[in-house]
Amino acid sequence: MGRDHTCSKLSRKPAWPRAAGAAVWVFALVACGGGAGGGNSGASDATAAATAASAASSPTPPASAASQPQPPSPPASSAALSAKASLGEQIFHDPSLSGSGRMSCATCHDPAFFHGPPNALAVQQGGRSSSEFGLRAVPSLRYLERVGAFTGTSSTAPGDYRGGLMADGRADDLAAQALLPWFNPREMDNGSRADLARKLRAAPYAAEFARVFLHASAAQVPDDATWVAQASQALQSFQLEDARMHPYDAKFDWVQQGRAQFTAAEARGLAVFNDPKRGNCAACHPSLSVDGRPPVFSTFGYAALGVPRNSKIPANADAQAYDLGLCQSPRSELKGRTDSCGFFRIPSLRNTAQRPVYFHNGQFTSLEMALRFYQLRDADAAFFYPSQDRQVQLYDDLPPALRGNVNRDAPFSARPLTNEVEQAELLCFLHTLTDGYRPGGPTAPGCS
Ligand code: HEC
Numbered sequence: 001m002g003r004d005h006t007c008s009k010l011s012r013k014p015a016w017p018r019a020a021g022a023a024v025w026v027f028a029l030v031a032c033g034g035g036a037g038g039g040n041s042g043a044s045d046a047t048a049a050a051t052a053a054s055a056a057s058s059p060t061p062p063a064s065a066a067s068q069p070q071p072p073s074p075p076a077s078s079a080a081l082s083a084k085a086s087l088g089e090q091i092f093h094d095p096s097l098s099g100s101g102r103m104s105c106a107t108c109h110d111p112a113f114f115h116g117p118p119n120a121l122a123v124q125q126g127g128r129s130s131s132e133f134g135l136r137a138v139p140s141l142r143y144l145e146r147v148g149a150f151t152g153t154s155s156t157a158p159g160d161y162r163g164g165l166m167a168d169g170r171a172d173d174l175a176a177q178a179l180l181p182w183f184n185p186r187e188m189d190n191g192s193r194a195d196l197a198r199k200l201r202a203a204p205y206a207a208e209f210a211r212v213f214l215h216a217s218a219a220q221v222p223d224d225a226t227w228v229a230q231a232s233q234a235l236q237s238f239q240l241e242d243a244r245m246h247p248y249d250a251k252f253d254w255v256q257q258g259r260a261q262f263t264a265a266e267a268r269g270l271a272v273f274n275d276p277k278r279g280n281c282a283a284c285h286p287s288l289s290v291d292g293r294p295p296v297f298s299t300f301g302y303a304a305l306g307v308p309r310n311s312k313i314p315a316n317a318d319a320q321a322y323d324l325g326l327c328q329s330p331r332s333e334l335k336g337r338t339d340s341c342g343f344f345r346i347p348s349l350r351n352t353a354q355r356p357v358y359f360h361n362g363q364f365t366s367l368e369m370a371l372r373f374y375q376l377r378d379a380d381a382a383f384f385y386p387s388q389d390r391q392v393q394l395y396d397d398l399p400p401a402l403r404g405n406v407n408r409d410a411p412f413s414a415r416p417l418t419n420e421v422e423q424a425e426l427l428c429f430l431h432t433l434t435d436g437y438r439p440g441g442p443t444a445p446g447c448s
């Protein structure tokens with residue numbers, strides 16, 4: 001058994017005085033005594049620490065102090081938004097647009113937490129009485145501006161599909177996407193378009209909204225569908241325009257521009273990340289600029305990694321219930337395409353060191369464990385998957401007949417392609433992808 005893998009775990013500590021600059025949380029390696037209890041339980045140990053640290057300090061970058069050097073692309077304030085986008089911002093933060101009256105987009109996609117979840121729960125609770133559990137972990141909304149619409153035909157190989165929002169690409173743009181959480185009974189649960197339109201009409205920004213979007217007074221706006229469609233456009237404008245959602249001001253970007261330098265460990269980590277014979281991460285999370293634009297560390301393609309089943313997702317209590325990803329998408333191109341089951345869209349790795357949960361099912365709660373998974377999924381499968389009759393149930397979050405879909409290219413291998421030092425260096429590199437770097441900022445422990 002590979003319990004040793006849990007014997008160093010990361011504790012989160014906000015290590016930058018808030019007044020001094022941007023939000024960089026430094027991870028410290030701490031020894032962990034005691035047995036992890038086997039199976040996947042080691043992955044959850046960081047939860048309490050993460051939650052406590054989250055509560056203790058909001059990582060919101062403070063207003064830039066005059067003495068600080070300017071970042072390459074300073075995050076714009078909301079003052080820079082167009083009228084449409086700033087209405088979108090109000091909608092994004094408006095809890096009245098929910099069945100419970102208590103949930104806004106920002107509840108799950110919290111700007112203070114890199115537009116991701118504010119806690120380390122695998123899935124969040126929503127619905128009319130805030131008691132329904134979600135089915136997937138909440139992704140960050142940063143760096144989605146280049147995802148693009150879903151592309152591919154009914155004969156495209158699963159790994160060659162591109163784009164689309166959501167882990168299975170089922171929404172083609174941010175406006176279409178907004179309708180999903182609004183009417184999802186596990187999320188904002190607005191019931192019907194009529195219900196949502198009624199709430200929009202009653203919102204404090206209704207008059208402004210009607211003027212900007214409909215060139216009319218609120219009373220003149222005819223049908224419910226128009227209110228809802230225009231509100232979804234407002235959310236799209238906000239997410240595309242708001243530079244705080246895509247600031248490209250991580251240490252990585254400063255280094256690319258020749259304005260900062262990686263430490264030796266960070267540079268070696270990048271080399272591991274790029275090397276097809278070691279990390280091979282860049283095959284799916286490219287680190288090179290595209291069309292002169294900084295990389296987002298995702299091809300926005302799809303892959304099946306076989307992430308272990310997460311027993312903390314209430315829906316998984318039903319042993320027959322599976323989240324099959326791409327093949328469950330309602331798109332006609334994917335009808336009957338069981339070869340695409342288990343594929344999920346490749347996420348951006350920007351701000352990945354700041355996430356409280358990893359992968360579509362939130363199975364891991366530390367970046368170190370996520371990296372261990374790449375290193376040891378096949379080399380030490382018994383650590384990650386349960387056993388039945390002494391047989392390790394590889395890729396147990398897929399029905400047995402579909403487990404062959406799982407990717408077995410590098411870095412997955414029965415013999416780990418990276419060693420302990422390289423794992424630590426990979427971690428150092430991934431820390432350089434956190435937004436809001438300022439020169440002279442702290443380096444993660446062991447990364448100097
Ligand atoms: C209850 C929590 C919750 C709320 C509230 C919520 N979301 Fe989400 N959001 C999620 C989850 C979970 C996913 C991933 C769903 C999936 O992949 O199927 C997601 C995915 C997304 C995505 C796609 C991200 C990607 O990488 O493709 C966008 C965009 C998004 N949400 C925007 C919004 C907007 C806008 C609102 C408000 C109208 C909102 N969300 C409200 C939980 C939430």
Ligand code: HEC
Binds near residue numbers: 281282349374410
């Ligand atoms: C074959 C393509 C592929 C390769 C190679 C790959 N990844 Fe991924 N990565 C993915 C996909 C797909 C996901 C999402 C899977 C899921 O949610 O089930 C992912 C998710 C992640 C996540 C979790 C992000 C989040 O927001 O939850 C991290 C961290 C990550 N990858 C880092 C790496 C590193 C480091 C390497 C190299 C050691 C690597 N990846 C190699 C495809 C790949």
